[in-house]
Amino acid sequence: MARMGSGEEFMKYRSPLVSRYASKEMAYNFSDRNKFTTWRRLWLYLAKAEKELGLPITDAQVSEMESHLEDIDFVMAAEEERKLRHDVMAHVHTFAHCCPTAAPIIHLGATSCYVGDNTDLIMLRDGFDILLPKLARVIDRLANFAEKYADLPTLGFTHYQPAQLTTVGKRACLWLQDLVMDIHNLQRAREDLRFRGVKGTTGTQASFLQLFQGDHEKVEELDWKVTEMAGFKKSYLVTGQTYSRKVDIDTLCVLASLGATVHKICTDIRLLANLKEIEEPFEKEQIGSSAMPYKRNPMRAERCCSLARHLMALVSDPLQTASVQWLERTLDDSANRRISLPESFLTADIILSTLQNITEGLVVYPKVCVCVCKIRVLSQQAAAVVKQEGGDNDLLARVQADPYFTPILGQLDALLDPKTFVGRAPQQVTRFLSEEVRPVLEPYKSNMNVKIELEL
Numbered sequence: 063m064a065r066m067g068s069g070e071e072f073m074k075y076r077s078p079l080v081s082r083y084a085s086k087e088m089a090y091n092f093s094d095r096n097k098f099t100t101w102r103r104l105w106l107y108l109a110k111a112e113k114e115l116g117l118p119i120t121d122a123q124v125s126e127m128e129s130h131l132e133d134i135d136f137v138m139a140a141e142e143e144r145k146l147r148h149d150v151m152a153h154v155h156t157f158a159h160c161c162p163t164a165a166p167i168i169h170l171g172a173t174s175c176y177v178g179d180n181t182d183l184i185m186l187r188d189g190f191d192i193l194l195p196k197l198a199r200v201i202d203r204l205a206n207f208a209e210k211y212a213d214l215p216t217l218g219f220t221h222y223q224p225a226q227l228t229t230v231g232k233r234a235c236l237w238l239q240d241l242v243m244d245i246h247n248l249q250r251a252r253e254d255l256r257f258r259g260v261k262g263t264t265g266t267q268a269s270f271l272q273l274f275q276g277d278h279e280k281v282e283e284l285d286w287k288v289t290e291m292a293g294f295k296k297s298y299l300v301t302g303q304t305y306s307r308k309v310d311i312d313t314l315c316v317l318a319s320l321g322a323t324v325h326k327i328c329t330d331i332r333l334l335a336n337l338k339e340i341e342e343p344f345e346k347e348q349i350g351s352s353a354m355p356y357k358r359n360p361m362r363a364e365r366c367c368s369l370a371r372h373l374m375a376l377v378s379d380p381l382q383t384a385s386v387q388w389l390e391r392t393l394d395d396s397a398n399r400r401i402s403l404p405e406s407f408l409t410a411d412i413i414l415s416t417l418q419n420i421t422e423g424l425v426v427y428p429k430v431c432v433c434v435c436k437i438r439v440l441s442q443q444a445a446a447v448v449k450q451e452g453g454d455n456d457l458l459a460r461v462q463a464d465p466y467f468t469p470i471l472g473q474l475d476a477l478l479d480p481k482t483f484v485g486r487a488p489q490q491v492t493r494f495l496s497e498e499v500r501p502v503l504e505p506y507k508s509n510m511n512v513k514i515e516l517e518l
Contacts, residue, residue: 079408083369088192088411091185092404094136100184101153101177102131104292105168108260111287112170115280117273123164130160150174171269172260175304175391179258182403183305184292186313189407190252196414197248197320198506201241203421205499208234212491215480216339216431227480230340230426232487235494237330240323242502247316254312257289258305259297264390302390310380310403317410321373324413328363328370331420335360338430343423362420362516366413373409376402419514432480 080089090096106127113119135156142152151174158165169176212231217224260281262269267281274280289297298305334340335358342362379402383395444460447453462471476482503510 077405079405079412083412084408085192085411085415088189088408091188091192092407095134096185097181098134098136098139098153099131100181101150102127102134102157104177104180104288105154105157105172106131107288107291108170108172108176109164109167111260111284111291112167112273114287115274115284117167117170119167119170120163123161123167126161126164127157127168130157133160135159148174150177153177171262171273173263173269173303175258176260179304180292182399183255183257183294183309186403186407187252187255187294190248190255193407193410193414194245194248194252195506195509195512196411196418197241197245198503199510199512200414200418200421201238201245201499202503202506202510203418204234204238204241205495205503207231207421207424208238208491209495211426213481213484213488214426214428214431215484222333226485227483229484229487229491230431231491232484233330235491237323237327238494238499240326242498244316244320244323245502247319251312251316255294255309256305257292257294257297258301259285259289261285261301264303265301302387304387304391304395307380307384307387307395310399311377311384314377314380314402314406317406318374318377320410321370321413324417325367325370325374327417328360328366328420331363331424332360332367335363339427341425341427342420343425362416366416366420369409369413369416373406373413376406376409415514416516419516422514 106124109119109124109127113124134153138159139152139156142155143149146152146155150169154169158168161168208231210231211234212229214230215227216230216233218226218228218233260270261267267285270281270284271278274284285297289295331340331342335342341358342360379398383398383402386392387395444456447456461474
C-alpha cells in the first residue's frame with residue numbers, strides 16, 4: 063500500500079524554496095522559531111543592560127526571562143495578534159504570560175522596530191555566515207578543476223562562433239574570477255552590517271533619555287551594551303524608526319550579483335554539454351528524459367539558471383522600498399521585506415549548494431575538446447568546399463597534398479598539436495590560482511570537506 067501522510071500540509075501552498083530546495087540551516091535562519099526566540103533574546107539583552115545602568119529591574123525578573131526564551135506558545139501568539147492586529151505586542155503579551163514577574167519590564171522603552179529590525183539584521187548577518195563557506199567551497203572545487211585542466215586545449219568562442227584556442231582550465235578561471243569578486247562582495251556586505259540598536263520610536267532615543275532622567279551617557283552606553291550582546295561591533299549612529307532600507311539594497315545587490323555569476327557559469331556548462339565537451343554529474347539511476355532515454359539533460363545547471371533569475375529579480379524590491387520610505391518611516395516596507403529578504407538568502411543558498419554539487423563532479427571529454435580544436439588551419443579553402451560544393455571537409459588532405467608544405471610533412475602532427483595554439487593559458491591559470499584564489503579560501507579551510515548530496 064502506498065505511503066500516505068495526513069495530507070494537511072498538501073492542502074495549502076508551500077514555497078518550494080523551503081519544501082524542495084533550501085538547506086536546513088538557512089531554512090531555520092528565517093524560521094518563525096528563530097525569529098521569535100531572537101525577539102525574546104533582544105528583550106533580555108535590553109533588560110540586562112537597563113539593569114546594569116541602574117533601572118529598577120531585579121535579578122528575579124532577568125532570570126525569569128532567561129528561563130523562557132525557547133518555550134513560545136505560538137497558538138497564544140496567533141490569538142493575541144488576531145485581537146491586537148500587532149505582531150510585536152502579541153508576542154510581548156505571550157512572553158509576559160509565562161514571565162509574570164518580568165512582565166512590567168519586557169520591552170521597556172522600546173519600539174516594535176527594536177525587535178523587528180534588529181532581528182532582521184541578525185538574520186542577514188547569520189545568512190551571510192551560512193553562504194560564505196558554501197561559496198568558498200564552490201571556488202575551491204572549481205580551482206581544483208581549473209588546475210587539473212590548465213593545459214587541456216579547447217576551442218574558444220566569441221559571439222558563440224569558433225575563435226582562437228584556449229584551455230579548459232583557463233575558461234574555468236573566467237568563472238572563478240567572477241566568483242572571487244562575489245566572495246569579496248559578500249564579505250564586505252557582511253562586515254558593513256551594523257546593529258540598529260536602541261533608538262526609540264523615531265530614532266531620537268527620547269524614551270530612553272526619559273528613563274535615564276536626561277543622562278545622555280547612559281543612553282549611549284545602553285545602545286552599546288545591547289549592540290555588543292547581539293554580537294555586533296557597531297550600531298548605526300542615526301536611524302529613523304527603522305534602519306535605512308538602503309542596507310537591504312546593499313545586501314540584495316551582492317546576492318543578485320552572485321546570481322548573475324552563477325547564471326553565466328551554468329549557461330556555459332549547458333552550452334558545452336551540447337558540444338559534448340563537458341557534462342554535469344549524472345546519477346546511476348537518474349532519468350534524463352521520460353520520452354528520450356538517451357538524453358543527459360543538464361538539469362542541475364538548468365535549476366541554477368532558473369533560480370538565479372529569481373535571485374536577480376528580487377533586488378528590485380528593496381530598491382523600490384527604499385525609494386518610497388516617507389520621512390522617518392512608513393509601514394509599506396513590511397510585507398514586502400518579509401518575502402524579499404528571506405527568499406534572496408534561501409535562493410542564494412540553493413544555487414550555491416547545487417553549484418558545489420556540479421563542480422565536484424564535472425566530467426570532461428578531452429578527445430572531443432582536442433578534436434574540435436584541430437579543424438582550424440587553412441580552414442577557408444576547406445570551408446568553401448563544404449559550403450559551396452557540398453563536399454567533405456578535406457583540410458588535412460589539402461595540407462598533405464600541397465607542395466608548399468612538403469618540407470614540414472614530417473612535423474605535421476606536432477604542428478597541429480592544439481597545445482601550440484593556447485598561448486599562455488596554462489601559465490595564467492597557475493598564477494591566477496596562486497595569487498587570487500587560494501588566499502581567498504584560507505579563512506574557510508575548516509569547511510572545505512563538506513560534501514553536497516542533492517535529494518532531488
